[in-house]
Amino acid sequence: MAQPDTVLVGQKPPMSYVTAVLTHFERGSKQVHxxxxxxxxxxxxxxxxxxRRNFMKNAVINDISIATETxxxxxxxxxxxxxxxxxxxx
Amino acid sequence: MAQPDTVLVGQKPPMSYVTAVLTHFERGSKQVHxxxxxxxxxxxxxxxxxxRRNFMKNAVINDISIATETxxxxxxxxxxxxxxxxxxxx
Numbered sequence: 001m002a003q004p005d006t007v008l009v010g011q012k013p014p015m016s017y018v019t020a021v022l023t024h025f026e027r028g029s030k031q032v033h034x035x036x037x038x039x040x041x042x043x044x045x046x047x048x049x050x051x052r053r054n055f056m057k058n059a060v061i062n063d064i065s066i067a068t069e070t071x072x073x074x075x076x077x078x079x080x081x082x083x084x085x086x087x088x089x090x
Numbered sequence: 091m092a093q094p095d096t097v098l099v100g101q102k103p104p105m106s107y108v109t110a111v112l113t114h115f116e117r118g119s120k121q122v123h124x125x126x127x128x129x130x131x132x133x134x135x136x137x138x139x140x141x142r143r144n145f146m147k148n149a150v151i152n153d154i155s156i157a158t159e160t161x162x163x164x165x166x167x168x169x170x171x172x173x174x175x176x177x178x179x180x
Contacts, residue, residue, distance in 0.1 A: 042131040045171040049158045053169070064154040066175070068139045079143070081135040085156070 005029045009036035009044040017047040018055060021087065031062060034085040037069060041083045048085045058090040095119045099126035099134040107137040111177065112145060121152060124175040127159060131173045138175045148180040 007020045017034065024032045036044035052059045063086040070077050097110045107124065114122045126134035142149045153176040160167050 039129075039132050041135050042129050042171065045131050045156050045173060048156060049169075049171045053158055061156065064156065066135050066138060066151065066154065068143055079139075081132065081139045083135060 005031060006033040006035055007047075009034060009040045009047055011040065014043050014046040014050055017043070018051050021047065021051055022055060025056070025089065031086055031088045034087065035082065037071075037082045038080050041081060044083055044085060048087060051087070056089075060088050060090050062086045062088045095121060096123040096125055097137075099124060099130045099137055101130065104133055104136040104140055107133070108141050108145060111137065111141055115146065115179065121176055121178045124177065125172065127161075127172045128170050131171060134173055134175060138177060141177070146179075150178050150180050152176045152178045 005024055007017050007024065009017050021032050021034065034044050034047055048059075048061065052061075063084075065084050067082045067084075068079050069082045071080050072078075095114055097107050097114065099107050111122050111124065124134050124137055138149075138151065142151075153174075155174050157172045157174075158169050159172045161170050162168075
């Protein structure tokens, strides 16, 4: 499901995702996408902000986009909001 | 607290904020800022997406920015994530 250089944010504490993003950069990624849907959107923003503030001062936000995705829930299609935050390095 | 042309998203259902944004545009605003902090961030994204999808097909996202704000909680400063979504018209 995850593309290369993409961290999918779910229900874990934000630090799990901060670590995942850092690992991508340490392995040579130039850009890392942080993606989330529904209630995890807030956690995706927390992940980017904790990273910028405490762990990677040279991180820059290259792009933020929002969208609507359709997911099947109890057999019915439902719309759910999504976010993609693209981080790079200075 | 709210600046002109700014809708602060809190704990109400997203439709309350969709209506507030539409009202700004109907009164002549060229741009409307949707702002939220903490858990309301997801609702701010929902507001923008419901608006674009169902109520204002010519709405465009001019900018999305995220930040960290410091708030006093039980007498102690705490960091909280924030989002600002700037909507315009095509």
